[in-house]
Amino acid sequence: MKNIIIGQYLPGTSFLYKMDPRSKIIALMILMISTFILKDVTHILIMLGVVLLILKIGGIPIVRIARGLKPIMILLLFTFTFQIIFIKTGNLIFDTELTLTVFTLPLMIFIILFWYLTRRYIKFKFLYLLITAFGILTMLSLYTPGSVLSSSTLEVYGDGLSGAFFIMVRLIIIVTLSTILTLTTKPTDLNLGLEKILKPLSIIRINAEEIAMIISIALRYIPTLLDEANKIMLAQASRGVDFTEGKFKDKVMQIISLLVPMFIISFKRSDDLANAMEARSFVPGKRRTRLHTLSWHNLDTTVIVFCIFIFISAITVRVMF
Amino acid sequence: MAIKFEQVNFEYPSFDGTNFSALKDINLEIAEKGEFITLIGETGSGKSTLVQHMNALIRPTTGSVTIYGIKIEKDTKKKGKVKLNPLRQRVGLVFQFPEYQLFEETVLKDIIFGPKNFGVKESVAIERAKQVIKHVGLDEEYLKRSPFNLSGGEKKRVSIAGILAMEPDILVLDEPTSGLDPKGRDDLLKLFMGIHNDLNKTVIIITHDMNTVYKYASRVLVMNEGHLVYDGLPQELFSKENIKSWNLDIPDIITITRQLEDKLDVNFDSQPHTIQELFELVKEVI
Numbered sequence: 057m058k059n060i061i062i063g064q065y066l067p068g069t070s071f072l073y074k075m076d077p078r079s080k081i082i083a084l085m086i087l088m089i090s091t092f093i094l095k096d097v098t099h100i101l102i103m104l105g106v107v108l109l110i111l112k113i114g115g116i117p118i119v120r121i122a123r124g125l126k127p128i129m130i131l132l133l134f135t136f137t138f139q140i141i142f143i144k145t146g147n148l149i150f151d152t153e154l155t156l157t158v159f160t161l162p163l164m165i166f167i168i169l170f171w172y173l174t175r176r177y178i179k180f181k182f183l184y185l186l187i188t189a190f191g192i193l194t195m196l197s198l199y200t201p202g203s204v205l206s207s208s209t210l211e212v213y214g215d216g217l218s219g220a221f222f223i224m225v226r227l228i229i230i231v232t233l234s235t236i237l238t239l240t241t242k243p244t245d246l247n248l249g250l251e252k253i254l255k256p257l258s259i260i261r262i263n264a265e266e267i268a269m270i271i272s273i274a275l276r277y278i279p280t281l282l283d284e285a286n287k288i289m290l291a292q293a294s295r296g297v298d299f300t301e302g303k304f305k306d307k308v309m310q311i312i313s314l315l316v317p318m319f320i321i322s323f324k325r326s327d328d329l330a331n332a333m334e335a336r337s338f339v340p341g342k343r344r345t346r347l348h349t350l351s352w353h354n355l356d357t358t359v360i361v362f363c364i365f366i367f368i369s370a371i372t373v374r375v376m377f
Numbered sequence: 378m379a380i381k382f383e384q385v386n387f388e389y390p391s392f393d394g395t396n397f398s399a400l401k402d403i404n405l406e407i408a409e410k411g412e413f414i415t416l417i418g419e420t421g422s423g424k425s426t427l428v429q430h431m432n433a434l435i436r437p438t439t440g441s442v443t444i445y446g447i448k449i450e451k452d453t454k455k456k457g458k459v460k461l462n463p464l465r466q467r468v469g470l471v472f473q474f475p476e477y478q479l480f481e482e483t484v485l486k487d488i489i490f491g492p493k494n495f496g497v498k499e500s501v502a503i504e505r506a507k508q509v510i511k512h513v514g515l516d517e518e519y520l521k522r523s524p525f526n527l528s529g530g531e532k533k534r535v536s537i538a539g540i541l542a543m544e545p546d547i548l549v550l551d552e553p554t555s556g557l558d559p560k561g562r563d564d565l566l567k568l569f570m571g572i573h574n575d576l577n578k579t580v581i582i583i584t585h586d587m588n589t590v591y592k593y594a595s596r597v598l599v600m601n602e603g604h605l606v607y608d609g610l611p612q613e614l615f616s617k618e619n620i621k622s623w624n625l626d627i628p629d630i631i632t633i634t635r636q637l638e639d640k641l642d643v644n645f646d647s648q649p650h651t652i653q654e655l656f657e658l659v660k661e662v663i
């Protein structure tokens with residue numbers, strides 16, 4: 057394997073890399089909780105500012121964060137739409153009659169079909185979706201020839217708009233924060249940090265070390281298994297499985313032809329790994345020494361203090377305003 | 378020409394952005410009929426990557442591969458229209474590890490999976506399965522068994538049977554004989570030789586066994602660090618100087634012949650291919 061590192065660790069030298077993983081995890085927690093405490097658009101924007109500042113000082117390219125946000129784009133759009141449609145308090149900002157007529161219904165279907173067929177050739181797919189959706193809305197509100205099939209009003213209220221915006225920013229902050237953690241911490245460090253933080257759980261007979269071991273093995277095997285999945289797909293494609301097309305019945309068969317070897321190989325891998333660990337005298341729960349130990353520096357204390365400051369400010373503004 | 382590589386480069390993408398170049402400027406032509414080709418080279422030299430281009434499983438990063446008149450380039454699939462599946466029936470590729478493809482409950486179902494995907498009727502496919510299972514050296518009893526309870530060698534044979542049942546025009550095998558006992562290996566090689574001789578189909582085999590190369594191949598391709606460094610007759614390959622730098626072995630028969638020549642202080646007229654031939658030569662000089 058050519059040094060595949062899961063998560064998306066991005067080598068660097070800024071303060072984020074010098075921090076102890078423990079303090080990074082704790083700081084992340086504090087900041088996330090603070091974000092959830094805030095209830096006001098202005099305050100959450102300030103929080104966003106703080107996060108952007110961390111990115112700037114930490115030397116993390118915004119592009120990488122944007123890439124991390126991509127998978128949740130649909131979720132963002134969904135919550136945004138729901139908020140706007142269903143919250144009907146505050147002052148009315150905008151309303152319009154949406155009418156579906158015998159003429160605009162086929163036109164709408166045509167536009168959606170056109171979008172569906174052409175979207176794979178468009179580079180900015182998300183933007184294209186937005187423009188299409190907006191186009192349809194505009195058409196429905198302005199263009200009303202022919203007999204009316206159905207009509208409804210689209211009303212946008214102040215609270216709906218600010219609520220939608222608020223939730224969107226909050227989601228972005230949460231995702232950005234966790235992306236910062238995975239971008240700047242090696243999986244092994246993350247694992248070690250997690251293990252140390254979970255250590256107190258041993259009082260209630262939960263073995264933190266084992267949990268951490270399980271997590272680290274799982275992380276370690278994600279790229280391997282992806283690689284295996286890819287090979288299986290190629291092997292099945294050689295036998296005429298076209299993963300890009302096929303009817304529903306074929307699809308089921310295709311997925312089975314991928315999953316069964318996947319399971320068999322994973323079981324075999326874990327068996328091999330267990331044997332290899334045993335051969336090297338691994339005994340679960342035994343005391344173990346580490347090659348790398350974690351060390352807490354002034355930097356870590358400073359960052360934690362800073363985060364606690366933000367946390368207290370968040371509580372204060374929540375209570376005061 | 379059935380398959381033609383033109384200035385093919387291939388890079389495996391990697392997560393950290395630095396791509397790994399696995400094939401470098403490959404130019405190659407393979408005839409539809411009558412070739413028995415062995416592909417050799419040390420582990421990681423790009424052999425598997427090369428053969429996966431031959432049925433359009435992966436597409437070159439730059440350059441093109443033309444398979445039965447269909448030109449495969451980097452963005453072939455995106456343009457749509459081009460049907461790659463028929464190519465995979467015509468160029469049958471057996472993967473190195475059978476675990477990657479066996480998934481059905483019975484060996485029979487697994488063997489007919491390929492043909493059925495290419496639109497062969499089930500009854501016809503079952504007939505084929507009964508044929509090919511014997512060809513790969515297992516008896517019909519095996520058709521009822523689960524592919525997962527077989528030994529490594531048996532799995533391998535079943536996976537080969539699964540491709541043979543597709544009746545490809547060109548047969549490509551990625552290390553088909555690794556992990557087999559000597560008898561099993563020879564039997565399979567005889568099978569491939571039979572397919573080559575009787576049906577006059579082109580067969581391409583990846584192998585690490587130089588004796589196989591020397592005994593069977595009509596043409597040998599050598600990969601080294603992503604480059605195709607040799608394409609020609611096996612006889613000439615093993616008399617080349619570079620052979621050590623490509624980390625290749627010399628076939629046993631050549632080693633023995635050379636030592637005998639040394640010991641007996643003679644020069645044989647021809648290079649023997651089998652022990653029998655060597656024996657005849659030795660008889661002549663003594």
Ligand SMILES: Nc1ncnc2c1ncn2[C@@H]1O[C@H](COP(=O)(O)OP(=O)(O)O)[C@@H](O)[C@H]1O
Nearest residue numbers: 058389397399419420421422423424425426427
């Ligand atoms: N899926 C992959 N991702 C990244 N690199 C790969 C992948 N598959 C193979 N490689 C690399 O490409 C090179 C050639 O691999 P391969 O064609 O499998 O070699 P061979 O079959 O000759 O052993 C190797 O160095 C290997 O590490």
Ligand SMILES: [Mg+2]
Nearest residue numbers: 424425473551
């Ligand atoms: Mg290989």
